Amino acid sequence: MKQIKGTNDFVVKFANVNGSGSASANHLFAKAIFRMGIPVSPRNIFPSNIQGLPTWYEVRVSSKGYLGRRGGVDLMVCVNPQTMEQDIAEIEPGGYFVYDDTKPLAPHLKRDDITYLGIPLTEMCMREFKVPRLQQLLKNVVYVGAMAALLDIRFSILKDLLNDQFKGKEKLIHPNVRALEMGFQYATENFSCPLPIRLEMGGNDAPHIKESNHILMNGNTAAALGAIYGGATVAAWYPITPSTSVIDAFSKYAQRMRIDPGTGKKNFAILQAEDEIAAMGIVVGAGWNGARAFTATSGPGLSLMSEFLGLAYFAEVPVVLIDVQRSGPSTGMPTRSQQSDILAAAYASHGDTKHMLLFPATPRECFDMTVQAFDLAERFQTPIIIMSDLDLGMNDVMSPPLEWDDDYEMDRGKVLDAEALDTVEKFGRYLDVDGDGICYRTLPGTHPDKGAFFTRGSSKNEMAIYSERGEDYVQNVDRLLRKFETAKSYVPEPKTHPPIEVKKPKTRKKLGALFFGTSASPAYEAVETLAEEGYPIDTMRIRAFPFHKSLDDFIHEHDAVFVIEQNRDGQMRQLIMNECHVSPDKLTSVLNYSGIPITARTIASQIRQALDIESANVVKLHPESV
Amino acid sequence: MSYFKPKFRHPRLPVNALGYTVADYDGAISTLCAGCGHDSISTAIRNACFLSSIQPHRIAKLSGIGCSSKTPTYFLGRSHGFNSVHGRMPSVATGASVANRDLIYIGVSGDGDTASIGMGQFIHLIRRNVNMTYIVANNGCYGLTKGQDSATADLGSISKYGSPTPFEGIDLASLALLQGASFVARSFSGDKEQLEPLIRAAMAHQGFAFIDIVSPCVTFANHVGSTKSYAATRAHLEAMPIDFVPMREEIRTQYDPGTTQAITLHDGSVIHLHKASDSHQTDDRNKALMTMQAAREENKILTGLLYLDPNTQDLNHTIELATRPLNSLGKDELCPGSRVLNSINEGLR
Numbered sequence: 001m002k003q004i005k006g007t008n009d010f011v012v013k014f015a016n017v018n019g020s021g022s023a024s025a026n027h028l029f030a031k032a033i034f035r036m037g038i039p040v041s042p043r044n045i046f047p048s049n050i051q052g053l054p055t056w057y058e059v060r061v062s063s064k065g066y067l068g069r070r071g072g073v074d075l076m077v078c079v080n081p082q083t084m085e086q087d088i089a090e091i092e093p094g095g096y097f098v099y100d101d102t103k104p105l106a107p108h109l110k111r112d113d114i115t116y117l118g119i120p121l122t123e124m125c126m127r128e129f130k131v132p133r134l135q136q137l138l139k140n141v142v143y144v145g146a147m148a149a150l151l152d153i154r155f156s157i158l159k160d161l162l163n164d165q166f167k168g169k170e171k172l173i174h175p176n177v178r179a180l181e182m183g184f185q186y187a188t189e190n191f192s193c194p195l196p197i198r199l200e201m202g203g204n205d206a207p208h209i210k211e212s213n214h215i216l217m218n219g220n221t222a223a224a225l226g227a228i229y230g231g232a233t234v235a236a237w238y239p240i241t242p243s244t245s246v247i248d249a250f251s252k253y254a255q256r257m258r259i260d261p262g263t264g265k266k267n268f269a270i271l272q273a274e275d276e277i278a279a280m281g282i283v284v285g286a287g288w289n290g291a292r293a294f295t296a297t298s299g300p301g302l303s304l305m306s307e308f309l310g311l312a313y314f315a316e317v318p319v320v321l322i323d324v325q326r327s328g329p330s331t332g333m334p335t336r337s338q339q340s341d342i343l344a345a346a347y348a349s350h351g352d353t354k355h356m357l358l359f360p361a362t363p364r365e366c367f368d369m370t371v372q373a374f375d376l377a378e379r380f381q382t383p384i385i386i387m388s389d390l391d392l393g394m395n396d397v398m399s400p401p402l403e404w405d406d407d408y409e410m411d412r413g414k415v416l417d418a419e420a421l422d423t424v425e426k427f428g429r430y431l432d433v434d435g436d437g438i439c440y441r442t443l444p445g446t447h448p449d450k451g452a453f454f455t456r457g458s459s460k461n462e463m464a465i466y467s468e469r470g471e472d473y474v475q476n477v478d479r480l481l482r483k484f485e486t487a488k489s490y491v492p493e494p495k496t497h498p499p500i501e502v503k504k505p506k507t508r509k510k511l512g513a514l515f516f517g518t519s520a521s522p523a524y525e526a527v528e529t530l531a532e533e534g535y536p537i538d539t540m541r542i543r544a545f546p547f548h549k550s551l552d553d554f555i556h557e558h559d560a561v562f563v564i565e566q567n568r569d570g571q572m573r574q575l576i577m578n579e580c581h582v583s584p585d586k587l588t589s590v591l592n593y594s595g596i597p598i599t600a601r602t603i604a605s606q607i608r609q610a611l612d613i614e615s616a617n618v619v620k621l622h623p624e625s626v
Numbered sequence: 627m628s629y630f631k632p633k634f635r636h637p638r639l640p641v642n643a644l645g646y647t648v649a650d651y652d653g654a655i656s657t658l659c660a661g662c663g664h665d666s667i668s669t670a671i672r673n674a675c676f677l678s679s680i681q682p683h684r685i686a687k688l689s690g691i692g693c694s695s696k697t698p699t700y701f702l703g704r705s706h707g708f709n710s711v712h713g714r715m716p717s718v719a720t721g722a723s724v725a726n727r728d729l730i731y732i733g734v735s736g737d738g739d740t741a742s743i744g745m746g747q748f749i750h751l752i753r754r755n756v757n758m759t760y761i762v763a764n765n766g767c768y769g770l771t772k773g774q775d776s777a778t779a780d781l782g783s784i785s786k787y788g789s790p791t792p793f794e795g796i797d798l799a800s801l802a803l804l805q806g807a808s809f810v811a812r813s814f815s816g817d818k819e820q821l822e823p824l825i826r827a828a829m830a831h832q833g834f835a836f837i838d839i840v841s842p843c844v845t846f847a848n849h850v851g852s853t854k855s856y857a858a859t860r861a862h863l864e865a866m867p868i869d870f871v872p873m874r875e876e877i878r879t880q881y882d883p884g885t886t887q888a889i890t891l892h893d894g895s896v897i898h899l900h901k902a903s904d905s906h907q908t909d910d911r912n913k914a915l916m917t918m919q920a921a922r923e924e925n926k927i928l929t930g931l932l933y934l935d936p937n938t939q940d941l942n943h944t945i946e947l948a949t950r951p952l953n954s955l956g957k958d959e960l961c962p963g964s965r966v967l968n969s970i971n972e973g974l975r
Contacts, residue, residue: 035975215974225970231960233952234724236717257962265948267955269724273717274750281710281717281747288708288718289686290953291725311711401971404964410957443953444686444706444722445729452683454699456709466654466699 001113004094005196008038008063008203010074012147015087016140017080019051025140026057028161029147030396033061034216035157037202039209041067041521043395045596048241048335054083061199065206067398068522071601074197075150077143079121084109096195098143098150115195119146119186128182129175138179145183152194154201155184212400215363219392220296222363223322224249225402226370227294228257231410232320234293236271236282238301241334242390243324246296276301280308280319287318288455290415290443292374294320299341300329302348302385309383310349313480314458316430316441318377318384318413322370325389327595336595337390339517340567345385346545346575351458352477354484356491357545358386359516363399365543366392369492371408378413380487381441389566391518391597414440421450429453429464430476437483484546491544494551499538500527506534507611512558513590514551516542516572519564519598526603535611537562542572547579555582562607564590566598643679651676653701663815663841663856664694664763668701670818671732671761674825675702678872685730686722690715690744693770694736694763694841713744716751716760720941723756726951727942730829731758737778738768741796745777748798752805752834757940759828759835762798763815765843766854773846784851797922799838799932803915808938809835810914811931814859815842820929823870823897827931830872832892833938840927859927866906866930869898891936899931908934 004010014029016022023044030042041060047053060070075096078087084099085108091097093113099105101118110116121139129135148155158180166172187193204210224246227235237247251270258267269286273279279295286293297305302323312319325341327333345357356376358369366388373384414434416424421442427450430439442451453464458476461467515523520541527537540554555561555576563573570589577584590606592598639647651672656665675685682704689695691712698707710718719733740748740762751760766779773786780795803810809831813821821839828835840859842848848855873894887899887908899908906917914933921928941947 213975215971217974225967229961229967231955231957233955233960234721236721257966258960260948260950260959263948266946267948267950267952267959269945269947269952271720271724271754271945274746277714278717278720278747278750281714282721282724284710285688285708285718285721285723286725286952287721289722289725289729291721293721293725307711308714315708401974402967404961404967406964408957408961442706443726445684445726448681448683449704452704452706454707454709457711 014057015078018055021137063203066525069599071599141179142183145180146187149187219366220245221249222366226367230371230374234286236279243296276304280305296322316381324393342571375411495541500531502536509559512561515564522600525600656700661844666815670821690739692736716747737776741777763841780853783853808935810933867900
């Protein structure tokens with residue numbers, strides 16, 4: 001039998017039972033590879049459940065620095081009998097299956113093209129540990145120990161990580177280290193270690209990762225830090241997966257960094273609202289009153305916030321909303337990732353509304369864009385929606401480190417203080433004095449005689465006096481559009497890369513690919529694969545809406561453009577069709593909407609199909625769903 | 627369109643401690659129906675702010691949607707106002723209040739805005755004990771959409787369509803009391819003598835202050851058979867008078883200790899209450915509730931300050947908010963800087 005070989009380039013997947021303590025053991029595994037200096041990207045594929053349902057943890061190792069999902073599994077570690085059959089079926093031919101063989105494997109689970117590596121996890125733990133809870137929990141650590149031997153993970157790194165993890169709970173270190181050793185020893189004695197797939201210290205051929213001394217963190221924590229550094233003082237929210245950890249992290253950092261040194265009191269307010277409507281109402285009230293305020297939510301919350309988003313757009317109140325996207329309404333698939341709120345966010349609310357969106361692709365961008373969102377919200381006096389998703393928000397992602405320029409000054413936008421009001425001859429809240437569509441605002445309580453105005457929706461004139469005149473309405477919404485135009489030069493521009501050189505291209509067509517957020521990593525990988533096959537494709541990563549003019553140019557310069565995204569209806573493609581002067585025929589959707597992040601293989605395969613070409617290397621395509 | 631009021635002022639208009647005349651607290655001319663109870667409430671708010679010598683720009687006015695929610699345009703033209711969305715003023719007020727704890731917040735809502743679409747937010751506003759005055763101009767009907775019953779319309783009250791209301795009306799004051807509001811009052815838009823001191827006391831109270839004001843709709847609910855008409859309200863009114871003495875004023879009037887009760891507020895102001903009966907105690911939530919239920923059963927509209935806990939802790943206190951308003955903090959107080967971020971990075975490697 002041919003076994004899969006490869007150093008620092010494979011996919012490992014763990015199949016566990018939710019609530020069995022596997023998460024920290026699996027994290028230990030991924031973090032150890034990260035500490036070995038090898039690009040790694042772990043993903044938690046988990047159910048909406050506290051205990052009992054199947055859960056998976058997929059770890060991509062790639063010395064080339066591909067951080068998206070590849071597709072397929074080379075080594076499966078299965079400690080969940082519920083899913084064993086499908087887990088075995090998912091393994092690539094020549095792959096490996098690590099499992100608990102305390103009980104013998106059912107005959108129908110035997111495949112003759114994979115290597116079975118049975119470890120009596122349950123039996124070993126029952127023998128070694130007395131406390132039932134430890135017997136259960138440490139099974140996970142035993143298999144990590146075995147993996148260390150099988151894949152050649154440096155054992156001292158694992159021990160260091162355990163020491164870090166259990167700082168303050170030293171009693172737990174010993175049994176955990178013991179469990180690691182048991183697994184390591186069992187694998188060494190019973191299998192030929194390491195396997196043909198293995199790790200090697202420092203295996204990193206990706207210059208961009210090497211140079212920047214990457215960190216491993218999740219996007220929600222990064223966004224929360226962005227809110228801290230961006231000067232947010234009011235956070236209002238309603239619990240909803242997968243956005244909850246944004247506020248959890250904000251709360252944690254605020255407790256540490258935002259306590260008034262003199263009084264011990266808080267320079268922040270975090271309010272858990274009764275629903276998402278109230279959460280957004282609180283943000284609108286605080287923004288109106290001049291505090292930097294934000295909320296974090298996901299699809300259903302975005303829907304509930306729509307009315308307020310429209311009011312904030314028309315009343316011109318700064319708002320920052322972090323949308324960590326998931327799949328579907330109601331029960332939906334709250335623990336599954338998608339990029340499917342694009343249209344709902346761009347045009348949220350009734351009447352003529354358009355909102356500014358930012359699309360982070362890395363934790364670093366979650367941080368930077370959240371800081372920027374507060375500046376943009378106050379500069380443009382409007383909601384800014386950060387379009388993250390579960391994949392980026394809740395998984396540990398390798399990212400360039402967070403950076404801070406101590407010379408940064410907040411852009412508080414056009415706010416008139418008492419002194420400025422004294423010099424202003426005529427104050428009108430909605431007068432476009434500078435011609436950029438952005439008017440001057442005042443905060444309540446500023447001046448005894450000047451600058452007070454009444455904030456309302458759309459029935460007003462430039463002086464903020466109640467008006468239902470058509471001319472006043474038209475003038476106002478046209479100005480809002482002018483403001484949106486101005487915003488184009490303020491939002492992050494799209495990212496392009498120099499084209500990959502292809503010696504003998506097999507096509508004369510100029511091909512392009514557009515993508516954003518978490519579709520970017522697998523898209524870059526797919527583009528490199530297709531370039532190797534003779535199909536050069538230029539790329540552009542969209543980072544904001546309103547779109548930069550270069551997006552129009554990019555589409556015009558290419559004969560065919562693939563729009564890669566994670567929803568059914570090609571929402572970004574629709575937004576481009578709506579907002580750019582381009583022929584829809586040029587834009588071909590490349591989609592995945594199973595709730596599990598898109599893979600490089602899927603992208604490459606759909607592009608090949610669209611180009612009507614066969615793959616040079618036939619790869620077995622796996623279903624995206626687990 | 628709103629009309630601007632003429633700027634002419636009588637030269638001998640009395641001034642308050644700040645040197646403002648009552649006209650300095652005016653808003654735009656009302657566009658509500660002539661005789662609307664809401665206009666009397668606007669006037670009472672204006673007078674209360676004048677009498678208490680509050681700087682107009684230190685007040686923020688908030689409202690939802692409806693006839694009542696239009697009124698903040700018609701008083702305090704030098705204050706910022708926010709006409710938010712239907713039923714959601716409580717959340718906007720909450721956000722505004724934590725952003726700048728130094729301003730005085732007045733919310734004006736209606737029975738539709740509070741008792742129907744905004745019921746959830748109203749209850750949670752009380753639960754959070756946001757430091758504000760919350761007024762419901764309560765007429766039992768939807769005015770702007772032409773007279774449908776609201777959720778506070780009393781059982782059996784005849785609507786403008788001629789049919790009796792088939793459902794029990796929601797009593798917002800009882801609800802507020804049950805949910806733990808620290809200042810609960812009921813009044814009548816036609817009772818200026820009672821309304822002005824109530825509003826002044828509510829604004830001086832540090833915590834959530836609720837005033838449910840019966841405010842007849844002259845167009846859609848002022849006919850015979852409507853329980854919230856001027857005539858019906860006057861016929862069933864049982865008013866408990868109240869006097870408000872601000873902290874800076876010396877108490878001159880002598881009150882009979884048998885029938886009055888004096889309560890000192892957080893800021894040193896004193897309220898003198900004239901009680902409806904001996905059994906009613908303003909500082910006892912259960913007894914206040916019993917008095918209200920008894921009045922309801924007797925078909926009486928009991929008005930006045932029904933319950934007060936002057937020592938309540940408002941939201942700012944509960945969440946341990948620093949004294950300096952959040953909206954005044956800058957980069958130095960808010961940005962931890964690069965050194966801290968670098969150490970966070972280190973922890974992520």
